Amino acid sequence: EVQLVESGGGLVQPGGSLRLSCAASGFTFSSYWMHWVRQAPGKGLVWLTRIKTDGSTIDDADSVKGRFTVSRDNAKNTLYLQMNSLRDEDTAVYYCARPAVAGTNWYFDLWGRGTLVTVSS
């Protein structure tokens, strides 16, 4: 089955760190750019970052530059998001998403179910 499964969310104190994972299955993970999108409680979707097929190119939204780092392990079919210096406003459900067409950054046809990160003291 083609799917993405996020994990690693939880409760963390402000200033803390967390690493999210996104396990991919059912498709050739190494052929796709991958993206992270988040959604604060009751709010809209916010695109965060993307990483090229081989990990050589990364683009980040300004809101997470310098604090969040995306990476991937194509041998393990897994995408990661290392989150440091977490703030209250980083509380959200974090989704990984895959573009519909390999090698592109076009529309997303595959999303995970998300993992909740709560930043609170």
Added chain:
Amino acid sequence: DTVMTQSPDFLAVSLGERATINCRSSQSILYSSNNKYYLAWYQQKPGQPPKLLIYWASTRESGVPDRFSGSGSGTDFTLTISSLQAEDVAVYYCQQYYYSPHTFGQGTKLEIK
């Protein structure tokens, strides 16, 4: 960054009636080489991830009912549901994928009147 502005924020429509959601991009998202608008529409129901409805501004994703349609040109785009069904209650988002960051609109919450 390319700002995507949706209107309205909230929409209530009677069952069987037409629902129209608008999306405006702050700059052109037309790629002249292929004459395509890099605009997608997603539907999100509570507790679920977004679901792709429309891409290239007007191409319906496989399996999406034909009551959903997308249109637009320039910097103005529209998602239309021709005859609202109960299962269409959701929040709808537009997204541009021409530029990084791949910005989303703020969302339009659609309910039954």
